[in-house]
Amino acid sequence: MPVQYTGIVEEHLAVRNAAGIFDISHMGEVTASGAAAAEFLNHVLTNDIRRLAPGEGQYTLMCNERGGVIDDLYAYRLSEEVFLLIINASRIEPDVAWLQAQAAKFPGSGELQLTDASHQYAAVAAQGPRVKEFINACIPGASVSAMRVNAVTDLRKNQIGGFQFENHSVLVSHTGYTGEDGFEIVGSDEAIQHLWNRILAVGQPFGIKPCGLGARDTLRTEVCYPLYGHELDEDTTPIEAGLGFFVPLNKGEFNGRAVLAGQNAGGVKKKLVAFKMTEKSAPPRPHYPIWANGANAGIVTSGTQSPSMNIGIGMGYVLPEFAKQGTKIEIEIRGKRFAAAVVPKPIYRKT
């Protein structure tokens, strides 16, 4: 995926107001199947996989024993004993190595098959408020596997269905990374290439635009979705990142649980906050220092000029005493400090 096709702002606004399509083929796909797959995944992932019926998915995290995040991902239950994990491109190798090492220690590993299918699949994301008006025309008909529905738009949030597109099988999920309604579709290279062209053609009267990594980043920043390598890494926990919702501590033992439960009860040393610039400045950028009360208080992890609001916005880790909404902070930009304020997540809300 290029950084941009026609311009980040134009692409960003197309997704907010109409529709955009992203080539997300770089994402990794791992399947876990077998009688022990659910139990294994529940041990290596933070969210409770038992809550998923076939055809449902959930956002979840994979943590090390220190509670640090190895990756954040989507886990789908395609059938009772078959799961699909959609993982970050930059984390395919460490994730697969970690999963294999965990499987080797897992008592039920005889009934577990792990497969890195990242090279077999391509994927696109169609995102934006108008996508639902034309996606059924792109992928017509009822689903044939996973969640059984009569049409793509009958999939509820986080559901996944297998559909026939031309003579290909594709998996369609009602998910996205933009804060807008939309669908993500995984399939073979050939299927996805055809589908890309079809969505662009059918979506054209609705204002669809091909969108690049730049718009993907500004869209997810406005709605405060974390990006691995920015908000998340192996030394940062989901609790620090404000993702406790995806860490049900009472589900039983899982990797990192002791540390995460300790942080949940006893507090954290840093907290992820969202902020807006409150005076005119250059846009905040990753690694810029954050100040509060005249002292260094943290560091920016993501920042940009918001194309929707036309102000500088960002996320960053601060000392917990400065994480309250409304706290006045300063962002250091090339040696000078500029006023900002901690704001609720998401930074951007549709009005």
Add this chain to the structure above:
Amino acid sequence: MSNIPSELKYTKSHEWVRVNGDTATIGITDHAQHELTDVVFVELPEAGRKVKAGEACAVVESVKTASDIYSPVSGEIVEQNKPVTEKPDLVNTEPYAGGWFFKIKLSNAAELNALLSPEDYKKQTGGSI
């Protein structure tokens, strides 16, 4: 493709230079603004600052990233273009006119000979104008 006026001189780092007597006006090229797209912020050197050729002395920010702007020549900044700091998209809409960055009083006019001609700059940016 991108516009490369014949009366200007250029740098490899995509600045343009318009010479008028002992003063040079500096901006970034149409090619550069096209690559950056959506300029949202411009930071310029104050009048009176002395800069050396090749010194980073201004910053232009697009939605995606911050880029340093290098002074193509040595001398003293005599004027900055205030309007472009208030309306940064002038860099996109008028890179060679309202989107200029600063004026500099040359301390070594011989440095102008080291700048690129429009033809050489065109070759560097990959051909067609």
